[in-house]
Amino acid sequence: MTTTQSSTSDESPAGRAPAGDRGRRRAVVIGGGLAGTTAALALADAGVRVTLTEARPRLGGLAFSFRRGDLAVDNGQHVFLRCCTAYQWFLDRIAARDLVTLQERLDVPVVDAATGRAGRLSRAALPVPLHLAASLARYPHLSLRERASVGRAALALRGLDPADPALDGIDFGSWLAEHGQSARTVEALWDLVGVATLNATAGDASLGLAAMVFKTGLLSDPGAADIGWASAPLGDLHHGRAGAALEAAGVRVLLRSRAAAITSDGALRRVTVETGPGRTEQLEADTVVLAVPQREAHALLPDGAVEDPEKLLRIGTAPILNVHVIYDRQVLDQPFVAALGSPVQWVFDRTASSGLTGGGQYLALSQSAAQDEIDLPVAELRDRYLPELARLLPAVRGAEVRDFFVTRERTATFAPTPGVGALRPGPVTRDPGVLLAGAWTATGWPATMESAVRSGLQASREALSALGLPGNNGVLEAA
Numbered sequence: 001m002t003t004t005q006s007s008t009s010d011e012s013p014a015g016r017a018p019a020g021d022r023g024r025r026r027a028v029v030i031g032g033g034l035a036g037t038t039a040a041l042a043l044a045d046a047g048v049r050v051t052l053t054e055a056r057p058r059l060g061g062l063a064f065s066f067r068r069g070d071l072a073v074d075n076g077q078h079v080f081l082r083c084c085t086a087y088q089w090f091l092d093r094i095a096a097r098d099l100v101t102l103q104e105r106l107d108v109p110v111v112d113a114a115t116g117r118a119g120r121l122s123r124a125a126l127p128v129p130l131h132l133a134a135s136l137a138r139y140p141h142l143s144l145r146e147r148a149s150v151g152r153a154a155l156a157l158r159g160l161d162p163a164d165p166a167l168d169g170i171d172f173g174s175w176l177a178e179h180g181q182s183a184r185t186v187e188a189l190w191d192l193v194g195v196a197t198l199n200a201t202a203g204d205a206s207l208g209l210a211a212m213v214f215k216t217g218l219l220s221d222p223g224a225a226d227i228g229w230a231s232a233p234l235g236d237l238h239h240g241r242a243g244a245a246l247e248a249a250g251v252r253v254l255l256r257s258r259a260a261a262i263t264s265d266g267a268l269r270r271v272t273v274e275t276g277p278g279r280t281e282q283l284e285a286d287t288v289v290l291a292v293p294q295r296e297a298h299a300l301l302p303d304g305a306v307e308d309p310e311k312l313l314r315i316g317t318a319p320i321l322n323v324h325v326i327y328d329r330q331v332l333d334q335p336f337v338a339a340l341g342s343p344v345q346w347v348f349d350r351t352a353s354s355g356l357t358g359g360g361q362y363l364a365l366s367q368s369a370a371q372d373e374i375d376l377p378v379a380e381l382r383d384r385y386l387p388e389l390a391r392l393l394p395a396v397r398g399a400e401v402r403d404f405f406v407t408r409e410r411t412a413t414f415a416p417t418p419g420v421g422a423l424r425p426g427p428v429t430r431d432p433g434v435l436l437a438g439a440w441t442a443t444g445w446p447a448t449m450e451s452a453v454r455s456g457l458q459a460s461r462e463a464l465s466a467l468g469l470p471g472n473n474g475v476l477e478a479a
């Protein structure tokens with residue numbers, strides 16, 4: 001991977017192409033998260049000469065890992081579902097399929113910390129919606145009456161069109177209440193899934209996005225909600241393999257290179273990139289894909305490129321906290337478990353992927369919609385979570401804690417609040433040479449890796465179309 005901080009030999013500071021490349025269209029992609037990496041690959045695959053510029057020293061954006069001593073730590077547990085077809089296309093494109101695990105069949109152990117009772121949400125080999133019916137009928141965390149009411153609400157949800165703008169302004173919690181859902185069904189089922197996928201509780205989530213998640217995940221294809229996760233550090237996928245794929249595609253990658261401005265001069269775009277202290281480089285391009293978070297996009301968009309740029313700033317953000325605990329022995333004998341009746345939400349075993357050796361176990365707690373906890377001191381989080389883990393997992397009671405630390409992502413996702421759909425822009429701006437990408441743009445999906453990849457595909461498709469180049473590789477349609 002090229003990590004140049006100044007002009008490379010094949011390109012003058014003004015960005016002129018070498019002789020062999022004359023006539024080839026040029027693109028600059030700003031942001032090396034999943035959206036930008038996807039856009040860069042799709043443009044390069046269509047024959048465009050691409051430079052990708054990323055402010056940080058690594059690719060992967062919000063889905064990354066770092067070292068803590070001998071341990072490879074993910075900043076946050078990242079899961080995907082079988083219905084995340086664009087993300088799986090991305091995994092194939094960067095040759096990283098071997099670094100993920102995808103369940104053959106949805107199977108989620110759910111433990112109620114208050115009672116110690118364990119249940120499962122799983123699917124049978126039956127058509128939708130019967131694939132979940134048997135599991136729901138046996139789900140011990142709801143009464144018979146509550147289980148029946150869940151079935152009725154699920155059928156009502158199936159009739160909604162997530163793209164209907166009227167749903168965007170309604171909150172999911174009110175809709176669930178109107179459809180007979182008790183506080184317990186919300187906690188034990190709707191929020192169990194919804195908080196992890198939307199990064200908001202039902203009352204804070206747009207009905208449109210919630211309907212999209214539940215319809216696609218649980219009510220489309222029987223296998224849609226089978227769960228996948230990285231079996232290696234996220235950086236091995238989103239930096240290592242992605243970087244190798246970009247290099248093989250001929251993309252010039254500039255790390256530690258922050259785009260500071262985009263200007264338009266007729267058909268030409270110029271991107272000013274800060275490549276080091278006091279050093280800048282001007283990149284010329286026919287098209288620019290801006291694949292950065294909404295606040296950064298607002299700062300970089302050329303004047304007049306979008307009708308109401310302030311809308312971007314009205315898209316809020318939501319935090320995710322991860323609590324990492326290393327025990328001296330194995331305390332969880334499943335890849336993950338979801339919790340009820342506890343502040344703990346989802347617990348994942350990261351022992352193998354982190355490289356932990358010596359017989360201990362590394363658990364990562366993924367705490368979504370963590371507004372109330374994101375700034376708490378580590379000591380307070382330790383006092384809160386260690387006893388909770390002992391309540392949930394009996395084997396923890398005799399175990400010694402070897403390490404405890406937290407990772408905080410204050411702006412992990414865009415906030416999926418009612419009304420957010422009307423604020424999310426599509427890829428096209430008024431400037432045909434400037435496209436928007438990012439999980440926060442209008443993909444129909446909540447802020448996920450799937451949304452990021454889809455946005456990169458959307459933006460590259462529109463960029464190619466504006467350049468008059470064929471490039472519709474069918475991935476989006478298939479996805």
Ligand SMILES: Cc1cc2nc3c(=O)[nH]c(=O)nc-3n(C[C@H](O)[C@H](O)[C@H](O)COP(=O)(O)OP(=O)(O)OC[C@H]3O[C@@H](n4cnc5c(N)ncnc54)[C@H](O)[C@@H]3O)c2cc1C
Binds near residue numbers: 032056059259260437
């Ligand atoms: C803790 C956590 C847990 C999550 N869990 C899940 C999960 O389980 N499943 C799931 O699907 N999703 C999950 N997500 C969400 C997922 O990580 C994001 O939706 C996705 O990675 C966003 O990708 P992106 O490319 O749109 O944006 P980003 O990842 O934000 O990438 C934008 C990039 O632009 C760069 N940049 C910004 N400004 C500039 C500039 N001026 N010049 C150059 N570069 C710039 C940034 O450094 C960054 O690398 C989680 C996120 C977090 C933080």
